[in-house]
Each structure stands twice: as C-alpha cells, then as structure tokens.
Amino acid sequence: MTKPAALTAERILQETEEVLRTHGASRATVMDVARALGVSHGTVYRHFRTKAELREAVTRRWLKNASGALVLIVQESGESAPDKLRRWLSALFAAKRRKAGEDPQLFATYEGLLGEHSQVVEEHIGELVGQIEEILEQGVARGEFRYPHPDPAISARAVFDATAPFHDPKHAAGWHRSGIETEFSAVLDLVLLGVTVPS
Numbered sequence: 001m002t003k004p005a006a007l008t009a010e011r012i013l014q015e016t017e018e019v020l021r022t023h024g025a026s027r028a029t030v031m032d033v034a035r036a037l038g039v040s041h042g043t044v045y046r047h048f049r050t051k052a053e054l055r056e057a058v059t060r061r062w063l064k065n066a067s068g069a070l071v072l073i074v075q076e077s078g079e080s081a082p083d084k085l086r087r088w089l090s091a092l093f094a095a096k097r098r099k100a101g102e103d104p105q106l107f108a109t110y111e112g113l114l115g116e117h118s119q120v121v122e123e124h125i126g127e128l129v130g131q132i133e134e135i136l137e138q139g140v141a142r143g144e145f146r147y148p149h150p151d152p153a154i155s156a157r158a159v160f161d162a163t164a165p166f167h168d169p170k171h172a173a174g175w176h177r178s179g180i181e182t183e184f185s186a187v188l189d190l191v192l193l194g195v196t197v198p199s
Helices: 009-023 030-037 041-047 051-067 070-075 081-102 104-116 118-141 152-162 169-174 180-195
Strands: none
Touching: 009 030, 009 041, 009 051, 009 104, 030 041, 030 051, 051 081, 051 104, 051 118, 070 081, 070 118, 081 104, 081 118, 081 169, 081 180, 104 118, 104 169, 118 152, 152 180
C-alpha cells in the first residue's frame, strides 16, 4: 500500500487553484479545498490560518508564476540594455496574454482576487518596477540609457505605466485582437526612445 503524499502548502495552493477554476472566487470555500484534498478543513487551516490568508497566498503564487522568468532576463549578460528592456517587456506581455488566453475563466477569477488583495498586487508591481529599474541602471552604467526623471525609480515606474495596456489585467479583453502586436511594438519604440541616449 502506497503512502499518501504529504500535504504541503504548495499542494494546497495547487488544489485551491483547481477549486477556484471550478467554483469561481465568490463560491469557493476552504471546505471545497479540503474535500478535494481528502482532508479535514482543520488540516488546511494548519497551513493557512484563515480563508483570506489562503486566497492571498494563491493570488501571490499566481502572480509569481505569471512573470517568474522575468528576473532571469534581468540577470543575463551579453546583450545591450535596449534589447534587454525590449525583451523583458515583451516577455511580460507574452506571459500575461498566455495566462488570459489559456484559461480565461481562471484568469477572470484571479482578476477578482486581485481586487481583494491590493497589497499583494502592489508588492508584485513593486517587484516588476524594481526589475525595470535594474535594467535601466545597467543601461546607464554602459552609457546606453539616460533617466528621463532624476529619480530612477520614477523613471522605471513611468516605463511600467506606459506599457500598462499590455500587462494590466483590466486590458486583457484586447490582448488577442488584430493589430495588437503592431501597437505593442510602437509603444516599445516610444518607450525606448525616451530612455536611450541619442547617438
């Protein structure tokens, strides 16, 4: 007889995502998650003290999975800062669009959860803006970029905000329409023009 797999926080979060997909954010309960795992709801509460904590954790996990590869782009060397920034922003758009296209019902569910957990969203945005700032710093150090604003963090946030139509979930309905790639490329060109040192 095989021993059942240990119940970990990660397994609970995986099952919570399946429950959210099935029931939606408004109807999913900790009891549903426990039932799907074959344990008591008290067992789930040993890992996550409240329903809110569980929903916050699954939201954080989803956001990290949607953009987890971006940090690798920041850390890579060997390409120019303009190319790296273009690739980073393209990867962010691709990741968000893939999440929206592969499972629109779950994406809509998470969009609702994002509204409940604004602190998690702000943390996520802070991480993304920090990565942009790091790419800008790399470019400034190499003489390829300049800061449009004296505060590097404000410059990074401006880049993030300028590209919001291509990564903010509230714009997801338009991410698969005809011409979106051309629009995205045009915005990238303008953003890069704003930060690149004139030749």
